[in-house]
Amino acid sequence: MxxxxxxxxxxxxxxxxxxxxxxxxxxxxxxxxxxxxxxxxxxxxxxxxxxxxxxxxxxxxxxxxxxxxxxxxxxxxxxxxxxxxxxxxxxxxxxxxxxxxxxxxxxxxxxxxxxSKAEIEPDMAPPQPPPPAVSVAPPRRKRGEITVPWFVLVVGIFAILALAYSLLTLGPRQPVQAIPAGLLSRPIVSVVEFQSLTGDPADTRLAAGLAVELVTDLDQFETITTLYGGSMGGSAAGNGVDYILSGIVRREGQMLQYSAILTEVVTSSVVWSKVVSLTPEEAARPDVLDYVSGLLGRVLGSPRGPVHAKARALLLNGPLSAADENLYLCRMLFDLYRERENAAMAERASNCFQTLPERDRRSGQALAGLASLLVETTGADSGGRSRMEVVDLAQVMLNEAIDASPTSGFVWEQRARLFEAMGRHGEAEAAYGSALQLNSANTDTIAARARHLAFTGRLEAAEALAWGAINTAPDAPAWYLCVPLLVALKDGAFAAATELAERYAETDRELGPILTIMAAQGLGDGEMVNRYLPRVLDVQAFRRAGVLTQLRRRITDDDLLARVRQSLVAAGLSPAALVGSF
The missing domain is CATH 1.10.10 (Arc Repressor Mutant, subunit A)
Incomplete structure (x- = not known):
């Protein structure tokens, strides 16, 4: 032409x-x-x-x-x-x-x-490969569809749940603890330029721009305030900075090494460090800065990462004063609930979100977090409302969350989880794609999408994603193990499956005990089958609808469902209980 x-x-x-x-x-x-x-x-x-x-x-x-x-x-x-x-x-x-x-x-x-001759500027970071799926924007609800403010409904539902939980635990409430003021808000991290120690001017591109990439990537987590510190870091203490992230790039034989160091400003002590070693092939990637930033971001942005360690320790130590709670701490409580999925942490997280000031309570993060808690912790009848009404309310809240924060990966991930719970798997996959487009370093989102792929019959694709999250996340939670567990069961590696299943069962009270029974049957361990079968029978959702009827909302893989059916019948469960109430 x-x-x-x-x-x-x-x-x-x-x-x-x-x-x-x-x-x-x-x-x-x-x-x-x-x-x-x-x-x-x-x-x-x-x-x-x-x-x-x-x-x-x-x-x-x-x-x-x-x-x-x-x-x-x-x-x-x-x-x-x-x-x-x-x-x-x-x-x-x-x-x-x-x-x-x-x-x-x-x-x-x-x-x-x-x-084909278009050149990329040498001192700029190359582009990041796109995620496999992107979502279409959600439909907006019509004005006037909800005649009662959703917040009033949510408060009522959670109040009933909190009362039920208190009656069940019967124990004295823990005393409220006071928190040092410095731990009340989300941490501020100043990222300074990494220094190249390779001695080769041609390697400048391997360090220049990495700080900017990290600032951009870490900002997407919404639980860290990141600042660009330039080449010297500036006056960190005077700027209210909590941590300084710095590092070097050097060669070790044929390997290229990025060494990152996180220093706490108040104590001047190194609280975390990590070495990323790249092969010559990896170092030659056109997106090498994006790649390294993503690996570091998976740790630093994680709720289990080093910058959140002190806040998490305080939260795990007991309840806080309502005056001390803020959006950052509510997010930390939500993440703790997600890791453990227990009623106590769900109650604390929901109470935290509900007692925020109006502006924060109507933020995308708060709306999305409350919506997930609402759907995942309420039963068939909550405050006189059906399960369908609860789900409809959660949809309204998530639509408002997306209006408030349309580029929040956290918000889109909660939307994906809602669609998954509703059995709308195509929309769930699209929403997971949007969440990863906005924050590709969030291992919780990666692991959640991997599990969803496995439940919908794409186990091979799920396995690579799941191991990527497990191997790069700090202290990967037990729910990350679902995909390796399903692979082990399919391969007949029942000893490994049993070990994985017992851990996974603590975070997935529906499917976890069933997978443990399947693994135990493979080992011929009848005692373990007898221990876990009552846990299956105790799931209220199963008792209302039947085991397979309930699981079909989450799972579309016919082969997996058939193996579940065969396993439960062999364990002594009535076939009628698989498809109807009991």
Missing amino acids: AGDPNRDDIERALAKVLDWPEIARSPQLARFIDYIVRRKLDGDEQSIKAYSIAVDVLGRPPDFDPQSDPIVRVQARRLRALLEQYYRTDGAGDVVHIHLPVGRYIPEFLAAGAA
């Missing part, structure tokens, strides 16, 4: 990109590329800035600050990666390629021959 592409060619190229499923599934990215392409075609390049994209395309308010909110950089990186994937695959034969240079938002239109 001779000369520069004309407008008609560019518009045809844009139409092809917008029709590509990976873009079409993400309305936000579709609007992003349509906006910047048409602005350039209209000669309005000066208006293609982070602020205008955030406000006009991504729905940010007029007071949006590009310096404190990285959403435009994050979405540009996703779009850039998708464009590269498109032109490597479906769009390889297109006569015009739309190219988004690194570090800029103004697109370039390249004839096919010139497109």
